[in-house]
Amino acid sequence: MQNRLTIKDIARLSGVGKSTVSRVLNNESGVSDRTRERVEEVMNQHGFSPSRSARAMRGQSDKVVAIIVTRLDSLSENLAVQTMLPVFYEQGYDPIMMESQFSPEKVEEHLGMLKRRNIDGVVLFGFTGVSETMLANWQSSLVMVARDAKGFASVCYDDKGAINILMQRLYDQGHRHISYLGVPHSDVTTGKRRHDAYLAFCKKHKLNPVAALPGLAMKQGFEYASKVMTPDTTALLCATDTLALGASKYFQQERMDNVQLASVGNTPLMKFLHPEIITVDPGYADAGRQAAEQLIGQVTGRAEPRQIIIPANLI
Numbered sequence: 001m002q003n004r005l006t007i008k009d010i011a012r013l014s015g016v017g018k019s020t021v022s023r024v025l026n027n028e029s030g031v032s033d034r035t036r037e038r039v040e041e042v043m044n045q046h047g048f049s050p051s052r053s054a055r056a057m058r059g060q061s062d063k064v065v066a067i068i069v070t071r072l073d074s075l076s077e078n079l080a081v082q083t084m085l086p087v088f089y090e091q092g093y094d095p096i097m098m099e100s101q102f103s104p105e106k107v108e109e110h111l112g113m114l115k116r117r118n119i120d121g122v123v124l125f126g127f128t129g130v131s132e133t134m135l136a137n138w139q140s141s142l143v144m145v146a147r148d149a150k151g152f153a154s155v156c157y158d159d160k161g162a163i164n165i166l167m168q169r170l171y172d173q174g175h176r177h178i179s180y181l182g183v184p185h186s187d188v189t190t191g192k193r194r195h196d197a198y199l200a201f202c203k204k205h206k207l208n209p210v211a212a213l214p215g216l217a218m219k220q221g222f223e224y225a226s227k228v229m230t231p232d233t234t235a236l237l238c239a240t241d242t243l244a245l246g247a248s249k250y251f252q253q254e255r256m257d258n259v260q261l262a263s264v265g266n267t268p269l270m271k272f273l274h275p276e277i278i279t280v281d282p283g284y285a286d287a288g289r290q291a292a293e294q295l296i297g298q299v300t301g302r303a304e305p306r307q308i309i310i311p312a313n314l315i
């Protein structure tokens, strides 16, 4: 049944003009609720949707956007995606999900395919290795999350601020031997910026830094917790909730209940399993919402690319 009828047919059956049907299809203003409902009812009755080629010929888009996450199992990225989706759905966009696995080659491949398919826009979870060159041609229709790139819209987290807030809280609680579990400096944001902030705080307050930078995996948190514990350590700051979950498993196994854990994330899993952990919310939900709104603003010509930084909040 689908696509047998044309927009002209729908207009005739609804008793309106072709331009009104077109407005309804594109979710544009200037159509009364009653007319919109009538046109939609007719389209639903006949299982109508405009063909790709018909839309392209009229210079209209398919209203499809892509979200390229780095990992489908990332707690933080999932929180951002969860608030992105309703914004897209509300504005009539169909989002498709893709995964980069931190591979710049995969990003290039995905972007190439999306360009060929004439997709409206992309939200890209950026990472070290994604360069401005590989994003060429996407200036007006891409928003990067977690990383910025010159000339492109981005929504970033305050990595330094998040660590400062946690270190200050631990310091105010009287901790003077605070160890750190983080991510290698090859990862500029979660890795270098967070570790640098830890080191700067230690320097300013004359604390002895003790750190290991194994990576993003929970298992690494579990395996490396022991390596940063000295006889004096009273607190352990983890660069991510996932690392903290691994470290807490180690403390549980060793029956060590006297180390205060702190981490960046405030993810639901962490809050449920370990409400006692001090955590900072980097604003993943806010970032997702803002990224989607920014992208829609850009592709509809209402917004220019801009950089947004989400402030971190102590929970």
Ligand SMILES: O=P(O)(O)OC[C@H]1O[C@H](O[C@H]2O[C@H](CO)[C@@H](O)[C@H](O)[C@H]2O)[C@H](O)[C@@H](O)[C@@H]1O
Pocket (backbone or CB within 6 Å): 070, 073, 074, 075, 076, 077, 125, 126, 127, 128, 145, 146, 147, 157, 183, 187, 188, 189, 190, 191, 216, 239, 240, 241, 242, 243, 264, 265, 282
């Ligand atoms: O364990 P997770 O819940 O996945 O959180 C770890 C960090 O993930 C995000 O950073 C990583 O992915 C970014 C793209 O989303 C990338 O730019 C960054 O280099 C990676 O480290 C998130 O941005 C961090 O806040 C999380 O702590």
